[in-house]
Amino acid sequence: MRERVKLPEIRPxxxxxxxxxxxxxxxLKNIDITIPLERFTVISGLSGSGKTTLVKDxxxxxxxxxxxxxxxxxxxxxxxxxLVDQDPIGxxxxxxxxxxxxxxxxxxxxxxxxTGLSISHFSFNTEEGACPTCKGMGAIETKxxxxxxxxxxxxxxxxxxxxxxxxxxxxxFGEFDLSVSDFYKLSVEDxxxxxxxxxxxxxxxxxxxxxxxxxxxxxIVKDNGSCKMPxxxxxxxxxxKKINIKGIAIPGDPIHK
Numbered sequence: 001m002r003e004r005v006k007l008p009e010i011r012p013x014x015x016x017x018x019x020x021x022x023x024x025x026x027x028l029k030n031i032d033i034t035i036p037l038e039r040f041t042v043i044s045g046l047s048g049s050g051k052t053t054l055v056k057d058x059x060x061x062x063x064x065x066x067x068x069x070x071x072x073x074x075x076x077x078x079x080x081x082x083l084v085d086q087d088p089i090g091x092x093x094x095x096x097x098x099x100x101x102x103x104x105x106x107x108x109x110x111x112x113x114x115t116g117l118s119i120s121h122f123s124f125n126t127e128e129g130a131c132p133t134c135k136g137m138g139a140i141e142t143k144x145x146x147x148x149x150x151x152x153x154x155x156x157x158x159x160x161x162x163x164x165x166x167x168x169x170x171x172x173f174g175e176f177d178l179s180v181s182d183f184y185k186l187s188v189e190d191x192x193x194x195x196x197x198x199x200x201x202x203x204x205x206x207x208x209x210x211x212x213x214x215x216x217x218x219x220i221v222k223d224n225g226s227c228k229m230p231x232x233x234x235x236x237x238x239x240x241k242k243i244n245i246k247g248i249a250i251p252g253d254p255i256h257k
Contacts, residue, residue, distance in 0.1 A: 014037065019034045108123060133154055
């Protein structure tokens with residue numbers, strides 16, 4: 001049978017509202033709209049009816065500029081709008097949850113302080129840290145005529161993306177000695193306590209590391225704590241103990257491991 005979302009028996013009545021008066025921009029025909037605050041509200045309509053205009057160009061712009069734009073008036077308590085659209089979060093295809101949340105900076109800081117190498121050594125996007133063969137991709141692209149490219153695991157780094165020098169640098173986190181590649185493949189549950197108790201991080205960085213929980217709370221990771229990145233399927237054994245390492249940071253590799 002089809003699964004259904006169970007609705008609560010009683011929904012609390014909203015107390016605060018936002019009101020847009022006389023919205024007239026583009027296709028909007030001088031309409032008044034009341035939207036409850038602290039509730040999930042969906043605006044629907046036919047294509048071209050003005051949904052984007054209402055939300056993005058009238059509501060958000062009016063709140064940002066603190067005066068009515070595309071409408072006669074907007075009645076609302078003092079709130080700060082946050083617009084989430086379809087623009088890519090990262091600036092390049094190698095961006096991933098760790099770079100979005102700046103966790104990668106914290107991880108690199110930790111490894112830099114522990115090993116004495118520069119922060120850039122612990123990035124697969126830099127010449128200092130990347131595998132020289134695959135340039136930090138973890139795989140080699142083989143272009144095929146009339147067919148999609150085939151990606152073959154880099155034989156030098158075995159898909160780990162980092163150079164041998166960097167992979168050889170292990171840092172002690174509790175009972176585990178982890179390379180930066182090992183750390184990037186930890187689950188959220190495994191990574192957070194290691195960062196929180198790291199002797200190489202300042203208290204400020206430890207507090208920032210707690211944002212890793214957001215990755216799970218907003219659904220970027222699955223219930224088991226690993227990110228939804230289908231190409232990271234390996235399980236690492238460290239000191240005879242299994243650790244789920246489906247990846248908090250490695251972006252979608254072009255290969256299956």
